[in-house]
Amino acid sequence: MGKKVTIRDIARLAGVSVTTVSQILNGKGARFSKETQKRVLKLRDQYGYVPDFNARSLILRKSSSMIGVLVPDISSPFFGTFVKGVQQVAQHEKMIPLIFSANRDPELEQSYLSQMISRSIDGLIIASVTMTTATIDRLIGSRDIPYILFDKNYAQRGTRVLTDDYRGGSLAAQYLVDLGHQRLVVLRPQQQSENFTQRMKGFYDTLEKNGIHLDQERDVVIEPLSRPGGYAATDAVLKSDATAVFAGNDDMAIGLLRGLAEHGVKVPQQLSVIGYDDIYMDEYVSPRLTTVRQPILDLGTGAAKLLLSKIHDEHAAEQVRRFPVELVVRDSTAAPRAEKMIKFD
Incomplete structure (x- = not known):
């Protein structure tokens, strides 16, 4: 044949x-x-x-033993590690994960979600900045498909996993203050998800408690939440008189490190840089990046386990599982020194 x-x-x-x-x-x-x-x-x-x-x-007459996983950007080291955690649980349970990366496009997110639902999958793990539970429920319709939400929107209802972003931002701010930094710059994206807003609020509130006020026009640089975004922020950072930078995530911090190196700025001797997430690349850049660690792999395994519990028990109560964050000190931060960064006008 x-x-x-x-x-x-x-x-x-x-x-x-x-x-x-x-x-x-x-x-x-x-x-x-x-x-x-x-x-x-x-x-x-x-x-x-x-x-x-x-x-x-x-x-x-059996279920397909498949779970759908929708993430904003699979090329991101953060979501790559998150998916790895999901895969570990799925493999152990003989489930097949279908991974969809929507490139942070709301229309593509809805399209992919509809495609996953049409494949008679057993459950969904959804990481989306824009998609609400109302939208998800509308797309699922009368189908009895359990789903788990990842921590982008604190206002969501239903079972979800998240971390304490407010505390994470606070840890970063207090650490820089304790080192002696008084002039700081923040890198953040234009559009902020709820978890990112909480991260920034924790940072700002802690600075205020220590008598440090950030001017939103002068001290906040807005660029995409990516390595190119961090690199693009270099000029604005160089024009400031900051001694430390808090980047909204590690990708931005790594992009900034490259930009600073190209201008001959020594980190941390002339400028301290701290990121957020603790992606695997932090150990391999120079200097190694200080950051706030989210347990990314655990978030993936936790989401998958919660989903499986809902698949196996349709009457399982909705849960919110919170994961801790912690400060990881490496080589990109130090106390401010007499050696000033050259200020570019």
Whole structure:
């Protein structure tokens, strides 16, 4: 046979029904004769038959054993690690994760979510800045599909995982203040999700408690939440008289480190830089990046475990699982020194 062999081909060659072949191939053929079982298995091996997953699900009236995972940007080290955590749990539970990366496009997010729902998956893990529970429920409709939300929007209802972003921002601010920094610059995106807003609020509030006020025009640089965004912020940072920079995430911080290096600015001797997330790249840039650690892998495994509990128990109560954050001090921060950064006008 030149074309792909189907279960119907095996059934026809064996002289039995499709259901008989399906049950034998799935270890449920004990009620059939040994001769029939051997004939089916021999034909499977002879023609290299591989079961079609969707057809198998329909024949056996079983769920597809798939979970859908929607993230803003799979190329981000943060979401790459998050998905790795989901995959670890899925592999252990013999589930297949379908990963969709929407490139931070709200329309694409809804399109991908609709596609996942149409594939009769068992559950969803959704990380979205813009998608509300009302939108998700509308797309799911009458289908009974459990889902877990990732921490982008604190106002969401339903089961979700999140971290204490307010405390994370506060930890970063207090650490810089304790080092002796009084003049600081913040890098942040134009559009802020709720968790990012909380992160910034924790930072600003803690500075205020220590008698330090940031001017939103002078001390806040707005660029995309990415390495190119951090790199693009370099000129604005160089024009300031700051001794320390708090970048909204590690990607921005790493982009800024490159920009500063190209201008001959020594970190942390002339300028301290602190990020947020603790992505794996922090250990491999120079200087190694001080940051606020989110347990990214644990967030992924936690989301997957919560989803599985909802899949296995449709009456499971809604949960909000919070994960701790912590300061990780490396080489990119130090007390302000007499050696000033050259100020560019």
